[in-house]
Amino acid sequence: MNIQHVILGFLTEKPMSGYDIKQMMENSVAYFFDASYGAIYPALKRMEKEAFIEKEVVQQEGKPNKNLYVITNRGKEEFLSYMESPLNPTLIRSDLLIRIFFGRYTSKENITSWLKKEEQKAKNQLEHLNQINEKYPNMDSFKKMTLLYGIDSAQFTLKWIENELAKLRKGDE
Numbered sequence: 001m002n003i004q005h006v007i008l009g010f011l012t013e014k015p016m017s018g019y020d021i022k023q024m025m026e027n028s029v030a031y032f033f034d035a036s037y038g039a040i041y042p043a044l045k046r047m048e049k050e051a052f053i054e055k056e057v058v059q060q061e062g063k064p065n066k067n068l069y070v071i072t073n074r075g076k077e078e079f080l081s082y083m084e085s086p087l088n089p090t091l092i093r094s095d096l097l098i099r100i101f102f103g104r105y106t107s108k109e110n111i112t113s114w115l116k117k118e119e120q121k122a123k124n125q126l127e128h129l130n131q132i133n134e135k136y137p138n139m140d141s142f143k144k145m146t147l148l149y150g151i152d153s154a155q156f157t158l159k160w161i162e163n164e165l166a167k168l169r170k171g172d173e
């Protein structure tokens with residue numbers, strides 16, 4: 001999986017601008033795949049050169065022109081080839097977990113602070129995902145499957161943090 005495959009997946013559904021793609025990512029897959037504009041626009045340029053997409057310039061009154069990207073047949077073939085390819089191993093990269101792994105080299109206060117920051121992030125993510133779930137009750141069952149994974153993951157993270165914070169507090173008693 002790379003950013004090009006994710007973008008092609010979105011463009012399979014409908015033509016979009018770079019801004020639209022970023023918004024779709026933020027409102028759907030950001031909890032397991034996120035990309036900045038700094039990654040999206042270079043990928044779009046590469047994909048255009050590779051003839052996976054075509055750019056249509058849409059004239060807008062009173063605004064700059066809008067670049068709308070449309071998937072080509074070659075792009076559809078590339079996306080479908082990705083969808084049929086073997087799964088890559090799932091890798092988890094977590095700065096928090098690396099720091100906790102080496103936690104004996106810092107203070108419990110630092111670890112507590114990191115956990116509380118992650119707790120807030122997980123609460124925000126859970127709230128955001130629950131809002132999406134409520135806003136789109138009839139979403140495609142495959143999208144719903146990934147959304148529910150995100151909700152379950154955020155709930156697990158919150159429970160894990162709660163347990164670890166309790167252990168840290170108990171150790172101080």
